[in-house]
Amino acid sequence: xxxxxxxxxxxxxxxxxxxxxxxxxxxxxxxxxxxxxxxxxxxxxxxxxxxxxxxxxxxxxxxxxxxxxxxxxxxxxxxxxxxxxxxxxxxxxxxxxxxxxxxxxxxxxxxxxxxxxxxxxxxxxxxxxxxxxxxxxxxxxxxxxxxxxxxxxxxxxxxxxxxxxxxxxxxxxxxxxxxxxxxxxxxxxxxxxxxxxxxxxxxxxxxxxxxxxxxxxxxxxxxxxxxxxxxxxxxxxxxxxxxxxxxxxxxxxxxxxxxxxxxxxxxxxxxxxxxxxxxxxxxxxxxxxxxxxxxxxxxxxxxxxxxxxxxxxxxxxxxxxxxxxxxxxxxxxxxxxxxxxxxxxxxxxxxxxxxxxxxxxxxxxxxxxxxxxxxxxxxxxxxxxxxxxxxxxxxxxxxxxxxxxxxxxxxxxxxxxxxxxxxxxxxxxxxxxxxxxxxxxxxxxxxxxxxxxxxxxxxxxxxxxxxxxxxxxxxxxxxxxxxxxxxxxxxxxxxxxxxxxxxxxxxxxxxxxxxxxxxxxxxxxxxxxx
Amino acid sequence: xxxxxxxxxxxxxxxxxxxxxxxxxxxxxxxxxxxxxxxxxxxxxxxxxxxxxxxxxxxxxxxxxxxxxxxxxxxxxxxxxxxxxxxxxxxxxxxxxx
Numbered sequence: 001x002x003x004x005x006x007x008x009x010x011x012x013x014x015x016x017x018x019x020x021x022x023x024x025x026x027x028x029x030x031x032x033x034x035x036x037x038x039x040x041x042x043x044x045x046x047x048x049x050x051x052x053x054x055x056x057x058x059x060x061x062x063x064x065x066x067x068x069x070x071x072x073x074x075x076x077x078x079x080x081x082x083x084x085x086x087x088x089x090x091x092x093x094x095x096x097x098x099x100x101x102x103x104x105x106x107x108x109x110x111x112x113x114x115x116x117x118x119x120x121x122x123x124x125x126x127x128x129x130x131x132x133x134x135x136x137x138x139x140x141x142x143x144x145x146x147x148x149x150x151x152x153x154x155x156x157x158x159x160x161x162x163x164x165x166x167x168x169x170x171x172x173x174x175x176x177x178x179x180x181x182x183x184x185x186x187x188x189x190x191x192x193x194x195x196x197x198x199x200x201x202x203x204x205x206x207x208x209x210x211x212x213x214x215x216x217x218x219x220x221x222x223x224x225x226x227x228x229x230x231x232x233x234x235x236x237x238x239x240x241x242x243x244x245x246x247x248x249x250x251x252x253x254x255x256x257x258x259x260x261x262x263x264x265x266x267x268x269x270x271x272x273x274x275x276x277x278x279x280x281x282x283x284x285x286x287x288x289x290x291x292x293x294x295x296x297x298x299x300x301x302x303x304x305x306x307x308x309x310x311x312x313x314x315x316x317x318x319x320x321x322x323x324x325x326x327x328x329x330x331x332x333x334x335x336x337x338x339x340x341x342x343x344x345x346x347x348x349x350x351x352x353x354x355x356x357x358x359x360x361x362x363x364x365x366x367x368x369x370x371x372x373x374x375x376x377x378x379x380x381x382x383x384x385x386x387x388x389x390x391x392x393x394x395x396x397x398x399x400x401x402x403x404x405x406x407x408x409x410x411x412x413x414x415x416x417x418x419x420x421x422x423x424x425x426x427x428x429x430x431x432x433x434x435x436x437x438x439x440x441x442x443x444x445x446x447x448x449x450x451x452x453x454x455x456x457x458x459x460x461x462x463x464x465x466x467x468x469x470x471x472x473x474x475x476x477x478x479x480x481x482x483x484x485x486x487x488x489x490x491x492x493x494x495x496x497x498x499x500x501x502x503x504x505x506x507x508x509x510x511x512x513x514x515x516x517x518x519x520x521x522x523x524x525x526x527x528x529x530x
Numbered sequence: 531x532x533x534x535x536x537x538x539x540x541x542x543x544x545x546x547x548x549x550x551x552x553x554x555x556x557x558x559x560x561x562x563x564x565x566x567x568x569x570x571x572x573x574x575x576x577x578x579x580x581x582x583x584x585x586x587x588x589x590x591x592x593x594x595x596x597x598x599x600x601x602x603x604x605x606x607x608x609x610x611x612x613x614x615x616x617x618x619x620x621x622x623x624x625x626x627x628x
Binding site for chain 2: 111114115251336339341344356358360361377379390394397398400434450477
């Protein structure tokens with residue numbers, strides 16, 4: 001684990017370059033205060049967020065007040081949690097009391113939650129200053145953050161490219177050193193794919209491992225909250241802050257949290273570990289540079305003592321189709337709550353409209369194209385006469401995919417694949433072709449369908465474009481610690497072989513964004529011509 | 531083969547209470563037809579005797595003790611309402627005009 005300051009030519013006082021572990025240690029040792037640390041991040045956000053659009057809201061006062069309280073408690077000799085004073089960013093999908101929470105949608109542009117999500121309460125209990133709320137595809141529907149109603153987030157590696165999605169705000173913030181840690185949500189890859197294309201680490205825990213109370217729902221049988229970080233051990237520390245049973249979430253697992261921090265800081269020797277390469281998601285249609293880094297990662301795993309075996313999950317070829325029936329069906333039901341009556345946008349047509357007409361007009365005005373596409377698709381898949389052929393059949397395919405995983409985990413302790421088929425694509429490239437956008441998540445979706453945990457760590461930079469690629473690790477349900485043990489060992493080996501962590505090769509982030517791409521212009525004029 | 535016509539999309543959109551404008555229908559109808567055709571692949575899988583999976587966890591009837599606990603005040607609950615009156619949500623008419 002490299003935990004010294006990263007990058008050359010940075011001032012030793014550039015606190016934002018430290019890992020979260022190093023920040024926590026520095027705070028505990030009195031090398032700097034949480035106010036200094038938090039202010040350093042706020043300064044960097046102020047300088048770079050206009051170009052990146054990673055944060056939709058920055059809560060400087062709230063973050064500094066929390067930091068000051070931690071510093072005072074520390075001076076008073078109070079015993080504090082490990083990450084006390086280390087700032088964090090929260091995806092705008094989690095409710096924060098008194099802080100506008102939009103889910104990237106016009107529908108909730110002015111929504112101020114009256115309560116905190118459980119995960120936000122846990123961050124506050126861990127005494128972590130909350131820097132603000134990060135941008136996302138509207139209601140987490142997308143793989144590029146271009147579907148945000150508030151403009152796309154830009155990838156700090158290349159401002160003309162996407163930072164992944166739906167959690168592109170969180171991944172860009174962590175990659176650009178605007179925050180050491182961030183919260184993401186992963187329904188089909190929205191933590192892992194953004195991590196892959198920004199050279200960062202992201203984990204989707206076991207389904208039910210982290211509470212979703214107060215998190216705006218997309219597809220309830222798939223959604224999971226997890227950590228975004230720059231190193232595996234940093235992710236593990238945040239994972240343990242977030243995870244654990246919550247009586248307010250009926251789908252939360254009432255069992256001990258997997259020991260992820262111990263795993264991330266344990267042995268680097270993988271002797272005897274069986275690593276399965278999933279044939280169906282590790283080749284066809286993947287960018288050559290992504291595959292090269294993946295093959296090298298397999299060699300490194302071998303060098304660490306692991307045995308590599310090929311496994312086949314024959315039903316994975318149907319995972320995308322099943323997912324794009326199950327997700328829209330559940331989303332169409334979850335998003336029915338935006339009825340313009342109790343909260344959210346209300347737009348009334350002229351005259352004396354009925355409640356029903358007001359609902360329909362408001363939902364047309366408040367939702368973007370991708371949300372409309374998925375609600376309509378889901379409504380259709382659930383409608384009488386089509387249910388058996390679409391939603392019902394997709395649920396059966398889901399069973400077969402979970403069975404494929406069960407069989408694969410009899411041959412291997414963890415499974416691996418590239419996280420995403422390509423490096424970050426250009427803003428605007430896939431906006432007119434929803435199906436091309438969907439294919440970004442081909443390797444991440446099966447884990448959500450089965451409810452198992454997954455992690456993405458950087459595998460290096462692709463030769464053809466110099467952009468980050470990711471390797472995905474998958475483990476059986478409630479075996480999240482396996483991801484952290486293997487992830488930390490591979491991360492250390494890759495850093496050793498590649499001359500340092502991938503994130504150290506991040507170029508200087510420009511303070512101004514290039515001219516708006518096609519999408520930015522189109523996205524702000526929803527009433528424009530088709 | 532077209533699965534989903536422009537009229538079908540308009541109908542389903544109204545079931546979902548979304549009043550699409552004409553130019554939106556023009557754009558979305560073709561895309562949705564293509565997507566419906568593609569997701570229909572799930573029917574290539576012989577799964578007649580496979581049980582459906584609705585959820586990853588085998589949970590049933592998770593309940594909590596039926597105890598009175600603090601909740602939002604009326605003011606908090608109404609704070610985000612587009613319209614409120616006398617401690618209640620203000621809504622448009624729900625009956626026909628005649």
